[in-house]
Amino acid sequence: xxxxxxxxxxxxxxxxxxxxxxxxxxxxxxxxxxxxxxxxxxxxxxxxxxxxxxxxxxxxxxxxxxxxxxxxxxxxxxxxxxxxxxxxxxxxxxxxxxxxxxxxxxxxxxxxxxxxxxxxxxxxxxxxxxxxxxxxxxxxxxxxxxxxxxxxxxxxxxxxxxxxxxxxxxxxxxxxxxxxxxxxxxxxxxxxxxxxxxxxxxxxxxxxxxxxxxxxxxxxxxxxxxxxxxx
Amino acid sequence: xxxxxxxxxxxxxxxxxxxxxxxxxxxxxxxxxxxxxxxxxxxxxxxxxxxxxxxxxxxxxxxxxxxxxxxxxxxxxxxxxxxxxxxxxxxxxxxxxxxxxxxxxxxxxxxxxxxxxxxxxxxxxxxxxxxxxxxxxxxxxxxxxxxxxxxxxxxxxxxxxxxxxxxxxxxxxxxxxxxxxxxxxxxxxxxxxxxxxxxxxxxxxxxxxxxxxxxxxxxxxxxxxxxxxxxxxxxxxxxxxxxxxxxxxxxxxxxxxxxxxxxxxxxxxxxxxxxxxxxxxxxxxxxxxxxxxxxxxxxxxxxxxxxxxxxxxxxxxxxxxxxxxxxxxxxxxxxxxxxxxxxxxxxxxxxxxxxxxxxx
Numbered sequence: 145x146x147x148x149x150x151x152x153x154x155x156x157x158x159x160x161x162x163x164x165x166x167x168x169x170x171x172x173x174x175x176x177x178x179x180x181x182x183x184x185x186x187x188x189x190x191x192x193x194x195x196x197x198x199x200x201x202x203x204x205x206x207x208x209x210x211x212x213x214x215x216x217x218x219x220x221x222x223x224x225x226x227x228x229x230x231x232x233x234x235x236x237x238x239x240x241x242x243x244x245x246x247x248x249x250x251x252x253x254x255x256x257x258x259x260x261x262x263x264x265x266x267x268x269x270x271x272x273x274x275x276x277x278x279x280x281x282x283x284x285x286x287x288x289x290x291x292x293x294x295x296x297x298x299x300x301x302x303x304x305x306x307x308x309x310x311x312x313x314x315x316x317x318x319x320x321x322x323x324x325x326x327x328x329x330x331x332x333x334x335x336x337x338x339x340x341x342x343x344x345x346x347x348x349x350x351x352x353x354x355x356x357x358x359x360x361x362x363x364x365x366x367x368x369x370x371x372x373x374x375x
Numbered sequence: 376x377x378x379x380x381x382x383x384x385x386x387x388x389x390x391x392x393x394x395x396x397x398x399x400x401x402x403x404x405x406x407x408x409x410x411x412x413x414x415x416x417x418x419x420x421x422x423x424x425x426x427x428x429x430x431x432x433x434x435x436x437x438x439x440x441x442x443x444x445x446x447x448x449x450x451x452x453x454x455x456x457x458x459x460x461x462x463x464x465x466x467x468x469x470x471x472x473x474x475x476x477x478x479x480x481x482x483x484x485x486x487x488x489x490x491x492x493x494x495x496x497x498x499x500x501x502x503x504x505x506x507x508x509x510x511x512x513x514x515x516x517x518x519x520x521x522x523x524x525x526x527x528x529x530x531x532x533x534x535x536x537x538x539x540x541x542x543x544x545x546x547x548x549x550x551x552x553x554x555x556x557x558x559x560x561x562x563x564x565x566x567x568x569x570x571x572x573x574x575x576x577x578x579x580x581x582x583x584x585x586x587x588x589x590x591x592x593x594x595x596x597x598x599x600x601x602x603x604x605x606x607x608x609x610x611x612x613x614x615x616x617x618x619x620x621x622x623x624x625x626x627x628x629x630x631x632x633x634x635x636x637x638x639x640x641x642x643x644x645x646x647x648x649x650x651x652x653x654x655x656x657x658x659x660x661x662x663x664x665x666x667x668x669x670x671x672x673x674x675x676x677x678x679x680x681x682x683x684x685x686x687x688x689x690x691x692x693x694x695x696x697x698x699x700x701x702x703x704x705x706x707x708x709x710x711x712x713x714x715x716x717x718x719x720x721x722x723x724x725x726x727x728x729x730x731x732x733x734x735x
Binding site (some may be wrong): 265268269 | 423451452455461462473476481
């Protein structure tokens with residue numbers, strides 16, 4: 145079971161993409177989760193629904209609209225062009241952007257659940273002990289939401305590694321730029337090189353299993369919870 | 376002395392808290408009242424966790440209609456009903472959390488030696504490295520108390536610190552609360568719905584009812600005015616003059632908590648030493664009246680009193696009785712007894728006290 149140079153290229157590209165996306169998602173998703181967990185704004189419902197859309201939408205639909213929006217005539221495409229960034233579709237940057245949207249709920253929801261489960265009390269306690277809002281966020285919220293953050297990182301990473309439909313729509317199949325593992329497997333199957341497809345597929349299978357196993361054993365008490373219902 | 380001035384008016388749904396008063400800048404002031412009377416809301420307002428009205432500590436304005444000092448900048452400490460320990464830190468971590476942030480809000484945490492004294496007083500030295508999940512309810516409350524004391528706050532707020540504990544744990548923590556004054560001289564605001572705790576701990580009493588101030592003043596005075604049904608009574612303070620061989624202590628009552636008077640009470644206080652300051656609680660239902668001193672009675676405490684007032688209270692009559700040195704005693708009698716004895720304001724009679732409970 146040997147991987148070709150092209151296979152390895154796809155593996156590295158996938159890991160690079162997933163790592164970058166996970167880090168960005170933790171940075172964006174944590175404040176968003178914090179806001180969703182605590183706001184009483186009328187926007188909470190619409191924002192929650194938007195964040196959760198990728199859970200139910202076929203990846204092709206998401207990819208299709210992203211392609212339109214980021215294309216030369218789309219609003220985002222025109223923006224990126226005026227900013228001198230060029231066009232994002234069929235580039236690594238475009239893939240990163242698409243993956244951010246695609247994996248967002250997998251990061252936001254575990255963090256949001258953890259913050260909601262923590263409740264108001266630890267924050268009030270920290271405030272009466274002299275901790276300001278930022279201090280409370282870093283010394284109480286983050287440590288207490290750690291299991292949720294860990295779950296979020298693992299799910300965000302694994303889900304990005306596993307994406308296919310969105311990649312195909314927005315990234316195409318450019319070696320070293322947008323050809324990730326799932327696309328490489330698809331190519332092997334198309335070319336009837338089942339042995340090659342098998343090597344990569346088995347690798348993905350084992351990777352996913354080990355990741356989930358690790359997460360469940362590290363995080364025995366928390367559940368993966370994607371429930372949309374609110375008290 | 377820096378008094379705490381409050382002028383609050385806030386609504387939460389159909390509940391309204393409205394009060395305008397000043398609280399003493401030293402000693403323990405108990406905020407007493409039934410559940411839902413606004414005690415906890417009052418405390419949360421003072422701590423800055425809720426907004427509504429004017430709060431001033433001495434010359435320092437903490438909150439007004441226009442602006443409010445955020446909770447983390449107010450130089451106070453709050454002990455929550457459920458202790459509120461930060462669960463991701465161990466005992467030491469919890470204690471340090473407040474100390475590290477004290478100077479930023481103008482407080483000087485206790486120096487090492489005094490800090491150690493607090494930990495010793497609260498028996499926490501063996502628990503410092505313990506995760507907070509492995510503490511009993513009583514231990515958690517002691518850690519919360521130490522965490523508050525170590526930052527040396529200008530005002531200490533205690534929100535029913537015993538109410539989440541069962542009665543055995545309560546008895547475990549109460550003595551620590553009684554000793555607080557050894558390590559903390561600032562003002563304490565103690566919220567409670569349990570009269571038993573209030574009687575043991577408070578110097579001043581503030582009674583809330585449905586969000587408004589019902590009564591306020593020295594514990595003994597307010598308690599004497601308060602109608603608590605079966606629990607109606609007074610608190611008498613005194614110094615142990617002698618410890619008798621049969622286990623009873625002779626308590627010389629001190630009127631107004633200062634000069635020793637002439638009246639004495641016998642009560643069971645086996646642990647008390649001569650010179651100890653004690654509080655005794657005498658319920659109105661445990662006091663009966665006789666016109667002459669009965670020497671053939673089993674009752675030990677028979678005190679000369681003057682009838683100050685009689686008031687109808689339900690099916691019975693509540694009498695306010697004045698001891699020679701000015702302390703108040705209350706007695707609950709039936710209308711028939713009052714008529715039979717011909718009791719009237721100004722009469723000198725004997726009060727027979729059936730039982731006296733030690734209260735701290």
